[in-house]
Amino acid sequence: MSNPLADMDKPDVFFCIGTNMxxxxxxAATRIKKALKRGAKMIVAxxxxxxxxxxxxxxxPLRVGSDVALxxxxxxxxxxxxxxDNSFIADRTKGGDEFLEHLKPFSPEWAAxxxxxxxxxxxxxxxxxGRADRGAIYYTLGITEHICGVDNVQSLCNLALMTGNxxxxxxxxxxxxxxxxIQGAGDSGAVPxxxxxxxxxxxxxxxxxxxxxYGREIDPVKGITKVTALNxxxxxxxxxxxxxxxxxxxxxxxxxxxHALESLDHLxxxxxxxxxxxxxxxxxxxxxxxxxTDGVCVNTERRVQRLRQAVxxxxxxxxxxxIVSQISQRLGIPGFEYESAKDVFNEVCGLSPIYAGLDWDRxxxxxxxxxxPEIDHPGTPILxxxxxxxxxxxxxxxxxxxxxxxxxxxxxxxxxTGRRLQAYHTHxxxxxxxxxxxxxxxxxxxxxxDDLTALHLTDGGFANLTSRRGTVKIRVRASDQSPPGxxxxxxxxxxxxxxxxxxxxxDPIxxxxxxKVCAVRVEPVEE
Amino acid sequence: MNATPEVQTETLTxxxxxxxxxxxxxxxxxSQRAGREVPTLCYDERLxxxxxxxxxxxxxxxxxxxxxxxxxxxxxxMVVHTSTETIEKHRRTLLELVASENPDATIDPxxxxxxxxLNELLxxxxxxxxxxxxxxxxxxxxxxxxxxxxxxxxxxxxxxxxRVCAEQEGDYAITMMNRGFDKQITAEFNNxxxxxxxxFCGQCVQTCPxxxxxxxxxxxxESLPGKLEKTRSVCPYCGVGCQVDLLSKxxxxxxxxxxxxxxxxxxxxxxxxxxxxxxxxxxxRLTKPLVRGDDGELHEVDWNTALDRAAEGFRKVLxxxxxxxxYGIASGRAPNEAAYTMQKFxxxxxxxxxxxxxxxx
Numbered sequence: 001m002s003n004p005l006a007d008m009d010k011p012d013v014f015f016c017i018g019t020n021m022x023x024x025x026x027x028a029a030t031r032i033k034k035a036l037k038r039g040a041k042m043i044v045a046x047x048x049x050x051x052x053x054x055x056x057x058x059x060x061p062l063r064v065g066s067d068v069a070l071x072x073x074x075x076x077x078x079x080x081x082x083x084x085d086n087s088f089i090a091d092r093t094k095g096g097d098e099f100l101e102h103l104k105p106f107s108p109e110w111a112a113x114x115x116x117x118x119x120x121x122x123x124x125x126x127x128x129x130g131r132a133d134r135g136a137i138y139y140t141l142g143i144t145e146h147i148c149g150v151d152n153v154q155s156l157c158n159l160a161l162m163t164g165n166x167x168x169x170x171x172x173x174x175x176x177x178x179x180x181x182i183q184g185a186g187d188s189g190a191v192p193x194x195x196x197x198x199x200x201x202x203x204x205x206x207x208x209x210x211x212x213x214y215g216r217e218i219d220p221v222k223g224i225t226k227v228t229a230l231n232x233x234x235x236x237x238x239x240x241x242x243x244x245x246x247x248x249x250x251x252x253x254x255x256x257x258x259h260a261l262e263s264l265d266h267l268x269x270x271x272x273x274x275x276x277x278x279x280x281x282x283x284x285x286x287x288x289x290x291x292x293t294d295g296v297c298v299n300t301e302r303r304v305q306r307l308r309q310a311v312x313x314x315x316x317x318x319x320x321x322x323i324v325s326q327i328s329q330r331l332g333i334p335g336f337e338y339e340s341a342k343d344v345f346n347e348v349c350g351l352s353p354i355y356a357g358l359d360w361d362r363x364x365x366x367x368x369x370x371x372x373p374e375i376d377h378p379g380t381p382i383l384x385x386x387x388x389x390x391x392x393x394x395x396x397x398x399x400x401x402x403x404x405x406x407x408x409x410x411x412x413x414x415x416x417t418g419r420r421l422q423a424y425h426t427h428x429x430x431x432x433x434x435x436x437x438x439x440x441x442x443x444x445x446x447x448x449x450d451d452l453t454a455l456h457l458t459d460g461g462f463a464n465l466t467s468r469r470g471t472v473k474i475r476v477r478a479s480d481q482s483p484p485g486x487x488x489x490x491x492x493x494x495x496x497x498x499x500x501x502x503x504x505x506x507d508p509i510x511x512x513x514x515x516k517v518c519a520v521r522v523e524p525v526e527e
Numbered sequence: 528m529n530a531t532p533e534v535q536t537e538t539l540t541x542x543x544x545x546x547x548x549x550x551x552x553x554x555x556x557x558s559q560r561a562g563r564e565v566p567t568l569c570y571d572e573r574l575x576x577x578x579x580x581x582x583x584x585x586x587x588x589x590x591x592x593x594x595x596x597x598x599x600x601x602x603x604x605m606v607v608h609t610s611t612e613t614i615e616k617h618r619r620t621l622l623e624l625v626a627s628e629n630p631d632a633t634i635d636p637x638x639x640x641x642x643x644x645l646n647e648l649l650x651x652x653x654x655x656x657x658x659x660x661x662x663x664x665x666x667x668x669x670x671x672x673x674x675x676x677x678x679x680x681x682x683x684x685x686x687x688x689x690r691v692c693a694e695q696e697g698d699y700a701i702t703m704m705n706r707g708f709d710k711q712i713t714a715e716f717n718n719x720x721x722x723x724x725x726x727f728c729g730q731c732v733q734t735c736p737x738x739x740x741x742x743x744x745x746x747x748x749e750s751l752p753g754k755l756e757k758t759r760s761v762c763p764y765c766g767v768g769c770q771v772d773l774l775s776k777x778x779x780x781x782x783x784x785x786x787x788x789x790x791x792x793x794x795x796x797x798x799x800x801x802x803x804x805x806x807x808x809x810x811x812r813l814t815k816p817l818v819r820g821d822d823g824e825l826h827e828v829d830w831n832t833a834l835d836r837a838a839e840g841f842r843k844v845l846x847x848x849x850x851x852x853x854y855g856i857a858s859g860r861a862p863n864e865a866a867y868t869m870q871k872f873x874x875x876x877x878x879x880x881x882x883x884x885x886x887x888x
Contacts, residue, residue: 005767005791026728026797027767033697177766181866182859185884188866190857192880196867201880214875223873223880229854237854237881239844241837243869244858245885265847266840273811274825283837284825286813287861290763291773291780291804295862297761299768299791307862310758310773311780311807315814316830320858320865323834324872330838333876336868344864366770366790421726424764424799432811433803434744435673439721512886 002172003136004301004369004381009035010170013132015125017045017067017156018142018516021052023421025140025176025300032138041132043125045070046142047416048446048488049481058125061483062115064416065403065517068148071155072400073111073119074126076103078162083130085164092393093161099395100162114400130163134170141178141418145515147404147505154396161393167384177300179425180290184298187355187370188348192223197352213351215334227511230256234263241268241327243320244287246275249426249494252513253469253503270323273428276494286317293319294341296363298370301381304358305366403517404505407485411467411519413455414486415501418516423492430492443493444477447522448484452476455522464525465489467501467518473525474498487522491515539605554596554607555583563609566618566648568625568736569685570597571641573787573794574694580625580685582618582648585609593617619652625683627659628708634681634738636755637745637774640784644736645683670719674727674802676741677712677720684710688731688740695795700725712739729801733785733794744802745774745782753777759786762800763860767791769800780807841876850877857884 008031021029029052036042036055044056045067053059062070078084079100089096108119108126115122129135137160143152156173165171177183189196199206207220229237230251240261251257261267261280269281272289292314295307321344325336338344342360349355357372357379368379384393407414422440424430431437445463447455457463459478464471465487474489474496482488491498505514538547539554541561548557553576558565568580576597584593588606593614596607608614626649634642648654668677686703689712693699700723704713714723732740753776762769770789774782783804787794816833817825828836844852853876857869866884873882 022726025765025767026726027769027792027795027800030696030795034694037697179766179859179885180761180763180768181862182766182884182886184863185857185859185861185866186886188857188863189870189874190855190866190882190884191870192883195874196870210874214871216875216878218874218878219880221880223882224854226854226856226883226885229856229881229883236848236851238848238852239841240854240856241841241869241872242856243865244861245856247856247885250885266844268837268840272806272813274813274817278813278817278825281825282819282840283833284813284817285833285837286816287865289807289812291760291807293862295864297768297862299761300766301768301791303768303790305761305768305770306759308758308760308773310756310760310775312778314808314812316816317812317814318830320861321868324865324868326830326834327837327841328868328872328876330834331841331876333872335871335875338868341862341864344867348863348867422798424803429763429806430799430803432806432809434805436798436803438673439727439798 001174001176001301002166002383003170003174005031007136007170007172007382008032011035011040011132011134011136012170013128013135014040014042014138015045015129015135016042016052016138019052019138019140019176020046020050020142020418021138021140021176023051024178024419026421028176041128043128045125047483047486049483058121058128060117060121060125062117064414064486065146065514066115066400067143067146067152068155068398068400069111069114070117070122071152071159072103072106072398073108073122074129075155075158075162076106077108077123077126078130078159079103081127081130083127084162088164089162092388093395094392095395096162099158099397102397129159132163132165134168135163135165136171136174137165138174138176140176142516144175144510144512146517147507147514148401149507149512150509151398151401155398157393158395158398161395166393167382167386169382172382175300181297183300183302184296187298187352192225195351196348197354199352210351225511227506227513230260233260238264239266240264241270242277243270243324244272246277246426246428248276248280249497249499250491252499252515254497254500255470256503268327270320272317275426275428285323286315287323288313288317288319292317296341296345302369303366304355304363304368304370306363404514405468405517405519407519411521413520413522415465415467415518415520416486416488416516417491417498417502418488420490420492423490425492426494427492442475443489443496444475445522446479446482446488447476448480448482449478450484452478456524457522458524462525462527464523465501466521466523469503470500472496472498472500487520537601537603539601539603539607541607542609548601552601554585554594554599554601554605557601558585558596558609565596565609567597568645568648568683569687571687571691571734574687574690577686577690580621580683582621584614584617586611586614619654622648622652622654623658626654626656629656629681629683629737631656632681635746635749637749637782638676638732638738638741639735640733640787641736642738642741672720672727674729674743674798675720675732676743676746678739678741679711681737681739682712683737683739685736687734687736688712691730691734696726696728696730698724698726698728701731727798727802728796729798730795742782744805748776748779748781751776751779751781757784762796764799764803769796771796771800773804780804845877851879851881853877853881855882857882859885
């Protein structure tokens with residue numbers, strides 16, 4: 001997030017797109033609810049009538065995967081009606097003229113043709129956001145899990161740049177991270193392009209620094225992404241170590257994923273449960289769980305916080321860092337003589353400019369949001385104040401593309417997936433917590449009541465959901481939360497393995513899967 | 528956080544001492560700041576002041592009756608007494624009235640964060656129930672949900688649950704019905720919480736000052752031996768990073784309470800953070816290393832055997848297929864130290880950047 005969570009009290013206008021915040025980030029949503037009560041306005045763009053849409057001043061139920069068209073249409077109106085922040089564009093950005101020229105053909109009527117929205121609603125959204133003194137954008141995976149995820153994010157940046165809604169309180173571009181430490185995993189260098197602290201592997205200084213510290217030459221070229229690595233299993237990739245991920249259930253195209261892991265010569269899994277993925281591993285190593293582990297995690301607003309051990313580990317479970325260090329030592333890799341999580345974290349702080357002012361003791365009270373470039377620095381709640389990291393904010397000339405898969409005669413229904421309030425991810429934790437099944441005992445397919453008749457389905461009956469990659473049987477639940485022609489379910493239940501169906505395409509830059517769009521056929525089936 | 532210091536220009540007299548305040552501050556807030564012990568039951572600093580319990584009354588010179596300090600905005604020149612004989616007598620009578628309405632029972636602190644507030648006040652003011660004879664309030668509600676106990680015999684109609692649900696959570700799932708001794712907190716159509724707008728975030732439970740609302744999951748541990756310990760940590764679910772206190776008794780993790788001063792959540796949690804903690808000590812947890820045998824099955828082994836086998840497999844692949852053939856996937860659910868050592872294993876071990884995490888899934 002460019003801005004802190006506490007800033008959610010401050011915007012005049014919220015623009016929430018592709019974020020089911022009341023279910024996926026409920027506590028953040030309480031801040032929005034409070035802001036609305038004191039008079040803030042909210043635009044919600046989401047194909048489904050999610051609870052947030054019910055609270056919005058304007059709900060834009062766009063067709064799945066048509067976000068770029070909506071955002072171009074809005075930018076067109078903002079430019080056409082003179083709602084741009086011209087001094088911000090002049091002082092802080094680059095490429096503004098080309099961008100404004102680029103927008104000319106993308107009228108709200110054009111955008112309406114692609115998104116299925118009313119052109120007047122697109123105009124209204126543009127004016128609401130464009131006229132806001134403090135306009136803030138919030139998004140989640142509904143933006144990124146598309147073949148055009150990067151285009152979507154850049155389109156949102158364009159909107160913020162052209163209206164000057166960046167680098168100030170109550171504004172910004174704010175992705176809500178979905179996992180407790182997904183931010184920290186990136187911060188810590190577990191990505192193919194960056195060393196810890198987002199230091200590029202192909203930057204000669206960084207490469208030299210880490211090669212020296214780690215005592216061996218490290219390639220100055222990026223590694224492959226996980227998605228490519230799974231494609232390469234049995235070809236160029238022959239051994240894997242997976243830490244705490246139930247890849248088989250969480251990733252798209254389950255059959256492909258399962259086959260990939262089976263093709264490895266050696267698969268080591270570190271986890272807290274014997275997951276579906278563990279069944280494919282050669283070695284399964286029991287890790288300590290949350291509540292049993294001291295450590296550090298970083299939240300969606302870049303706040304660095306301590307996790308603390310409250311109870312002893314179950315059985316012989318060990319901390320992840322200890323397990324990885326033990327394997328490394330056995331392979332003769334130097335530098336793994338850690339005695340505590342503190343040792344590890346302090347090493348990261350010494351290597352990473354964004355944590356340079358931190359250490360284990362200094363984060364005791366969780367008051368720092370990175371970057372914290374030196375000791376005594378107060379941290380950085382708001383990014384891009386005064387200037388951007390790379391000098392000027394760059395406009396991107398984005399164009400609309402269809403999703404990897406569009407509906408046709410054989411697969412006439414859009415499927416989109418997500419989470420539900422009571423279940424988390426592949427349900428390995430919430431599914432093992434007493435009482436959750438009182439509220440959510442099984443997965444079901446949300447089908448608009450109008451579609452029931454057309455598809456010959458009955459509410460409470462079963463359907464076969466078929467994509468080009470497979471079939472899943474699922475209970476049908478009539479709900480006008482999903483629009484006609486689009487169905488929804490979560491990926492949390494292993495007995496409804498919806499990721500058998502997904503995986504039609506990937507963003508060419510990030511290789512993030514298009515989990516939010518998939519063309520399916522829905523047919524009634526006996527229980 | 529950039530807290531702008533408030534301009535404090537005006538003053539009033541608090542128990543004979545001149546105290547400055549800023550516009551909009553209440554007498555209660557000023558008293559708290561000045562370290563006075565003013566009791567409350569309906570007060571939660573996150574909520575709008577309500578003035579229902581009347582315990583926070585103070586004497587304000589120039590007014591005939593004592594005023595509720597939580598709803599009285601300070602004005603320059605006010606002369607306030609927070610603890611006089613009359614005020615103390617008044618507070619004691621109020622507490623006796625409250626005590627007589629409720630069954631005399633020990634409330635386990637596992638019921639909720641604020642569950643001891645009434646008991647602590649009764650002890651402090653040495654109040655015994657029974658001075659006033661009368662009806663008991665509330666009827667218990669047979670709500671079968673596994674999370675929230677609704678034991679209205681202990682309800683004192685402070686409205687904190689109703690207000691936290693509306694003001695803090697924005698859900699408006701509960702309200703008050705009837706009057707007098709029949710007064711009752713209720714959900715839509717007097718139904719179960721499950722059939723209401725309730726999201727089971729547990730905020731009502733944690734603000735209840737009497738334990739009328741209780742955390743049913745934590746209460747399962749009431750009979751467990753050992754002292755109740757609290758350990759500050761961060762919720763293991765989404766990326767908001769709500770701070771929590773883990774409740775434990777000896778080796779058992781028994782419940783969760785929100786950290787009222789957590790920077791991301793300021794006392795709020797959702798159903799997952801509040802109630803979905805017991806996976807940690809679930810029987811399904813892996814407790815020993817497993818290694819796949821020649822029979823194709825996973826077998827329990829000791830750590831040394833497992834780690835040797837893990838290392839041996841990487842060594843073999845390195846020899847046969849070269850250093851690019853080894854790949855690491857780190858977790859967005861494990862701490863930084865896990866992700867850092869994973870990337871170091873790949874980079875320092877093989878000199879490649881064949882490492883990623885699960886954010887692309």
